[in-house]
Amino acid sequence: MHDQNNGLTHVNEHGKANMVDVTNKAITQRQAEAEGYISMSVQAFTMLKDNTHAKGDVLSIARIAGIQGAKKCSELIPLCHPLMLSKVQIEFETLDELQKVRIRSLCKLAGQTGVEMEALTAVSVAALTLFDMCKAVDPHMQISDIRVLSKQGGKSGDWSC
Numbered sequence: 001m002h003d004q005n006n007g008l009t010h011v012n013e014h015g016k017a018n019m020v021d022v023t024n025k026a027i028t029q030r031q032a033e034a035e036g037y038i039s040m041s042v043q044a045f046t047m048l049k050d051n052t053h054a055k056g057d058v059l060s061i062a063r064i065a066g067i068q069g070a071k072k073c074s075e076l077i078p079l080c081h082p083l084m085l086s087k088v089q090i091e092f093e094t095l096d097e098l099q100k101v102r103i104r105s106l107c108k109l110a111g112q113t114g115v116e117m118e119a120l121t122a123v124s125v126a127a128l129t130l131f132d133m134c135k136a137v138d139p140h141m142q143i144s145d146i147r148v149l150s151k152q153g154g155k156s157g158d159w160s161c
Contacts, residue, residue, distance in 0.1 A: 019079045022112040030153030031087075031108040033160075034119035036146035037100050038127045044138035045099040048130075058133035059092050062103075062126045066090040069125025070107050070118040080117050085109050088118070090126055103127055104149075116148050 040048070047053045055061070067088045074082040087108035092101055105122035107115040127143045134141060150160035 017079060019081070020113070022081065025112040025155070027110055027112055028153045029108070029110055030114050030151075031106065032114060032116040032119040032151045033104065033106050033149040034116070034123045034147065035102060035104045035149055036123040036127050036143065037102055038130050038141055038143050039098065039100040040134060040141040041138040042099055044134045044141065045094070045096075045101075047137060048101070048134060049094055049096075053133060054136065055133045058130060059101075061133060062129040063090045063092070065129035066103070066105060066122040066126030070105065070122035073118045073121040076121060077117055081113050083109055083111055083113070083115065083118065085115065085118060088122060090122060092126075101130060103130075114151060114154050116151055120146060120148060 044053075048058055051057055051059075067090060069076075070085060070088045074080040085107055087106065089106040091104045093104070094101055103123050103126045105119045105126070107118040107122060109115055123146055124143075127146070131141050131143060147161070150158070152158045
């Protein structure tokens with residue numbers, strides 16, 4: 001399947017979209033970590049840190065949104081398998097000198113396919129939620145550098161940045 005399509009597993013031998021068959025893959029422990037950033041004005045950043053945004057505790061709401069995003073990944077990304085996640089964790093780090101928030105996610109499961117897309121979706125949805133919650137103060141925020149940091153488990157093995 002991989003050779004005819006330059007390693008693209010979601011394209012069949014006829015070049016058409018294809019959901020990968022994981023029926024015969026072993027169930028293994030799998031996890032992935034991802035990160036992304038949102039930068040904002042000094043005012044919006046200070047309000048976020050001081051928890052004084054009009055919409056409430058934006059970090060708590062973004063954490064819940066990120067968890068929900070990971071759980072809904074297969075509904076958002078075509079051809080992703082619906083997964084029974086055993087753990088989704090979202091962490092925020094405020095980078096004062098840059099007026100940025102670093103968003104990290106960790107997704108885990110015991111399953112037949114990896115969780116990189118879920119980890120990326122968790123970070124993306126958390127960042128979008130932060131944007132939504134803070135846009136009245138700063139409509140020019142920037143979301144950037146969303147990427148997978150590490151992955152464990154599965155046939156292709158472990159790796160990290």
